[in-house]
Amino acid sequence: MLFESLVVSAALFAVGVAGVLLRRNAIVMFMCIELMLNAVNLSFVAISRYAGIEGQLFVIFVMTVAAAEAAVGLAIIISIFRHYESVDVRNFRLLRW
């Protein structure tokens, strides 16, 4: 099932990339990033079946980083929303306020 899993992982990653390009809502773009991280995790797990348990260990670290990234990113989105009253990335022209 190695090849099939890698194909599914590639499809999920491509869907995530298309989502980031298609959407303007910062929160949905964030969800697409989570989807891409998941696709990479899937390929790690698929390969770890033949290459040893280290792939699964790395997935644990990726999940931790994803959780930290979601917390900080959503905090930034809340902070931006307070200022612009919107989460549309068209409004985010300046890094300072």
Added chain:
Amino acid sequence: MDISQLVFYLFAGVAVASGVLMITRKNPVYSAMYLVLTLFSVAAIYVLLDAHFLAALQIVIYAGAILVLFLFVIMLLNLGHDFVPDLRGKFWWFVGIGLGLVLFAELFVLARNAPEASGPDVLAPLLRSQGAVGAVAEPLFENYVVAVEVTGVLLLVAMVGAVVIAKRKV
């Protein structure tokens, strides 16, 4: 075709289809719900790939914690009701779908040229002798214990940072 292959294709189809639905729904709450469906399907694929502990972690961390955080922020910003449709125009559809397909084709060719699964399944005997949790935990806390500690510090930093960024100015 045996049953596990059939189940694999079922969940793979659900994962990809709900991923596509996720990026095309206008309401962010629906997007989050389809993302939950994708994450559960990926967890099911983990089970089929002998990563039982990671499947549990996937459900607890992603579907349980991260998605709740997303839904909570959507609710907090009241985006479930008065959201503005945020899909880009025609040009970006071509760019997005085109680039997505190109990327998929590249990864597909890469996966096809990957070396065939060499030798037998190395994970199954390990899981049989140590159990699903022990097989992951033993190398994690013996060979990679420094990385685990650093990850803990990272989580602490992220937590403090999130609180500092999200709180109103004092």
